[in-house]
Structure formats: structure tokens, C-alpha cells
Amino acid sequence: MLPSVSQNHYQVLGVAPTAAAADIKRAYRQLVVRFHPDKHGGDVRYEDQFKAVAVAYGVLGDAGKRATYDHQLAQATRRAQDTQRQQQYRPASQHVYGVPMPPPTPLRTRPPAGAHERHYQRIPQQRVRFNARDWLLTLLFIAGIVLAALAVKVTMDRVSASSNYEEGLRAYARGDFSAAYTFMDETLHFRPDYAFALQRRGELELLVRHDSRAARADFQAALRQPLPRRVAATILYRLGRCETALGRPAAAELRYTNALQLDTTLSAAYLARGKARLLDLRQPALALADLDQGIAQRRRSQTPTPWHYLQVRGVALTSLGDYAAARAMYFQVLQANPRDGRTHFLLGRLAAQTRDSAAACEFYRRAVALGYEYARPAQEGCQ
Template sequence: MSQNHYHVLGVPTTATPLAIKLAYKRLAVQLHPDKHGGSPIYEERFKAVAVAYRTLNDPARRAAYDQQLRQAEQRLAEAQRQQEFRVQGQRVYGVPMPPPAPLRTRRPAASAERHYRTIPKQRKFTRRDYLLTFSLLAGLLFFVMLVKLTMDHVTAVSNYEDGLSAYSQRKWETAIAYFSEAIHFKPTYKQALQRRAELEQLINHNYRAAGTDYEGALRETNQPAERARLLYRLAQCQVQLGQIASAERNLSSALALDSTQSGAWLARGEVRLFEQRRFPGAIHDFTAGLRHRSIVGRSLPTKYLTYRGLAYFKMQDLAEAREDYRRVLEANPRNGQVHFLLGRVAQQEGNASAACEFFRRAVLLGYIYADEARQQNCP
């Protein structure tokens, strides 16, 4: 028995029941198949540990097992003794026979009888032999590489499909794991890179990892519309990382490829308004983005109407700012922030009573920042 139950548990034959129990618990936790992705190797080792513990934990079974071990050791020792003291000429089953003695019909020839003949040298390999050998090795290498590429592609596609299934079931971490496996077998797998980037960006908020995956997907596509979408996503990650110049450049590239992307227009407008303080450019981008949304029949987001109104306010175009703010209030009359912004517009126009009324409404609607303005400007 080269591997008995004591060896499996890693304890001596004199181990106490407590030591056996502690060893079993440690190995059960260490070798549990669920911790190793359901590996059949760890499953077999886990089963062996369980069988060893059931035997050694029961005193009666342990005593019987120890007796079996002692008998096996005695048999092994007896066999070794018989092997050591057997007769040299005795035939032992399982041991090969010694080679027969060489057959001689006469004594070896003396030096006077010997004569030598020069053997001409022969080239072992000709040029043709080298070419054939090289061709064979090259063909074999090409075949191996082709098989590996095929298997990697099949494995990557299988993992990607499993990732899509987990994605549809909202099992985000499982989906990321499958997409990562697909990319491991096929680093240029564009769809897997894009899907993993979306999960890293929108679920894990790991914008650096998402940006790396978007850049990898960009290297694998030449279609303008698809490149525009990837550049837009990459720019969103760069904004979160504070890479404003790169974000603005990628958004401009995305719009150059596909000018109908309303999201890219609005995102670049945000960058120009809040980060670069380029108010005319921000107004232009917000206007283009809102126009494209209305063309396709989508509702206008009040957030970007508010942003455009703020850009007009910064440009001192108070009439346009007021118009955008009023459109927001038509959609959401209880927007305290817009009441506050309308108060700022009225304040710039010198209409103190209207400004105070807007500040008062903003406070009633829960916009706490308006309270300070009301206290400073209203009696």
C-alpha cells in the first residue's frame, strides 16, 4: 500500500482522534471542488480524504485497517527476504532471464589473420534530404499552429456565448469571467473586449480597465459607425479618469465618423461646458445633440436643456437661458434647481422680486442651495 489512509490525511499511524479530525477538516476546506472550479482531480482527492476519515474516525474500522496494514507489511518483508536468499540460478517469475553466453566455434582470430579494408565515407544527408526534412518539419509546425488556432477560436467562441448567457441573466461577475477566458484564448476577440468593457464601465466603474478594452476593440474594427460608438464609450471613461483633452479629442473623432450620435454631441457639450468652459462650443454641441434626438423621435432630456440654459446664462444670453429653463419646468414643474436658476436669471435682469420668488419656490421644493441666495438677496 504505497498510499494508505494515514498518508492521505498526512498524519502518523499513532495520531490521536483529535489530530485526525483536525487534519480532515483542513484538507476538506483546502481540497473542496467548489474552490477549484469543479476540477475532477480535486474531486477525487476530496473523496479520498472523506473515505480515509470515515475509516480512521471509527475505532473499530481503524483497528481492522491497522491490522490489514500490519499484514501487508509482513507480506512485503517476507517477499524481500525470499528475494535476498534465493538460489542464484533459480528462476523467479517476473524477473527476466539473463542473456545466454555467446556461442563460439573457434578462438578469436590472431593479429596475423586480420586484414583491413578502407571503407569510403558516405554523406549521410544530401541536399534533397535536408529539403525534405525541413519541409516535413515546417508542415508539421504549420499543422500544429493551425490546430491550436482553431481550438483557441472554438474555445473563445464557446466562452463568449456562455458570457452572453450570464450577461442576459444579469450575472455580471460570471459574465466578466467568461469574457476574460474568451480574450485569453483569442486576445483580438472584438466582441468579448467590447462586452467586458461595458461591464467594467457601467457595473464595476473600473474606467481604466474599461478604457483598455475599448482601445483593444478599436484596433480590431474599421467600420466607421462601430468605431464612432467605441470612441464615444472610451471618451466617457476618460472623462471619469480626468483625461479631458483625450476625451474631447475622441468625441470629436467619433462625431467626424458618425455625426448622428446624439450622445457624443451631448457628452462633448458637457466637457466643453464644465471642464473647458468653452460656452459657445457647448451651446453648439447641446443644440446638435438635442436636434438629433428630436429627429429620431426621442424625448428631450431635461438635464441637457438645463445645461444649455446654463451655457446661455454664462454667455449672458438671458432670454435663451430663461427659455430653456421654462421648457424644463414644463416637463418637471417641481424641479427646485431650475427655479433657483430662473431666480439667478431674474437677478441678472434686475428683477429682485421675481428672483426672490423663484428662490423661495426652490427652497420649498427642497433645493437647499437656494436658501443662502434667498437670505443674501431677499429681505
């Protein structure tokens, strides 16, 4: 069904006057596709409706124009209601037993004056002059209008940002990361300093889009806003992940440390700092202390520790010469992931360090069989 040309912009788009900005945009996109002239062989009716939809969205899609249009629409509605009430009103004195009375005839005491009796006098026009008080009032009036428009725009931006953020959270929760990123991006278009939207978009850039630089920029912007300590600690931990991905281990260690200063229960930061200290900074003793702290916290909270951190702990124990504990840790990893070729390779290196060549070659063979090609040179050395 085509909308009538007499409809207002809300009726053209088929939305309620209280509709959110996202609903207006969605309705516009659907109607543009529906009424596009190319789909109807250049039919003039659909071309007119296509233009009407574009004009309606041009007003309702802009927060400031929409606020002005809503005000004008309300005034027009009130005027129409007043006109209707005036047409329905009839003075009781003009009806006698339901029959309208004729209008009274004007009372004349003499014939109208002739042209020779009429005198016309030209009234001189006076120039309007503004004094200082008038200019001040005018400027105050203009400033009031500007401030009111700014207040309306800020309010509408906040409403639109909140609506998009909620939609983004719902998409994030159901695993629709592409839609979640789009909603977070729209949120930050209306409120560039919205810390929680910056945090969520940064997480999507880091974990889904693998764009560590963009994620780091979003996390840094979020940290410039006032945040609860736990939220700030989580963002600092994510920022450390970005620095690690960008090859900045010292900066990553500092971010993890800052996160733990705000929240000492953040086990993920302990584990990540331990891994960075071992593999990037070559500090096995400090790394082992961090890994033990993170694993202990996860045990207390009954949260499983990712197996690769147990593997890293085995490497730290090997570096410190505690071969028995390292071997026990590697076998614990194999219980969780028996087909991990890297763990077999690490067991082979451990056996080589303890001068057990037969066991080392067997572990290298298993690692290569499981697809871990880095173990192939070591296996070839056994032959």
C-alpha cells in the same frame, strides 16, 4: 452514480466529445464539488473519482492536449473495431456442415535437421548514417507537426472565444453584468485582439464598474483593429466619456469630434461634446450649437433627450444672455423632473441675474427643500 475507471475523459466529465470549452469547465466545477473527499469522510472511491475528474479536465481543459487526445481516442476506437471484425470473421473452408475442420498437418519430407547440420553466421551491424536529405526530411516533418499543432490551437482558441462572446452577449442582454464581464474576459483570454469583446468589456468597465482607466485601455485596443465606421464612432464616443471622467476635457472634445467625423448622426456625441465645451472648456456658443444639433437629431428620430442635457442647454443660454429662452428651457426640465433641486437653483440664479430678488429667494428655498445643499449659501443670503 460514480463514473467507471474504464471510461474515457469525456465520459468521466459527463460531456459529449463535441462539447464546448465552457461546458467542459462547467462540468468539471460541478464534479469537483460533488466528489471532493472532504464531503465523503475520506472515502477512497470518491478520492479516486476526484483524481480522475482532475486528470480528465487537465487534458480536455487545454486546447492542444484535447486535440491530441481526440486523435488518440479515434485511433483506439478504430483499432477496437478492426479487432472485433477479425474475431467475427471465419474462413468458409474451415467449416463443413457447420463442423470446424482440423488444422492441416505440416508436410514433412525428412526428419528435422540435427544440431550438427545447423550453421549460424553472425550478421555484422551497420551504423545508420543520416545524409543531408534525411536531415531535411526530418526537419520538414517536425515543422509540419509544429504548424499543425499551432493551427489546431488557433482554431480551438477562436471557437472558445466565439462561444464565450455569445454567452457574454446573452448575459449582457438580460442585465447580468457580472456574468457578462466574466464571459468577455474569457473571450479576450483566447483572443486578446477581439475588437467587439474589447468594446463590450470597456462599456461594462465604464458604465457598471466605473473604472474609466481600464475602459479607456480596452477602447484604445479595440480601435487598433479594423472596424465598421459606425462601430468605431461609438467606441470613440465612449472613449471621450472616459477622458471626461479622467479630467481631460481637451482629449474628450477631440474624441467626440473624431466620432462625429465618422458618423454625423451620432447625437450622443453632439450632446456630450456640447456639455464638455460648456462646463469644462467655457465655450458657450460652440456648446449651444452642439446641444441644438444633438437635440434636433433626437427629435427627428423620435428619441427622448435626457433631461440633464436640456438643463445644460439652459446654462448655455444663460451664459449667452438669452434669459427668456433659458427660463423656458429650465421649466421644460421641471416638467420632466419636477423634484430636481439643481434646476430650481439655476432658476434662482437666473432670477438674480434679472434682478428679481423675490423670485430668486423662492427658487433657492425650493432647491434646499428638495435636498440641493449647494443652494443653501444663496438662500442664507436672502435672509
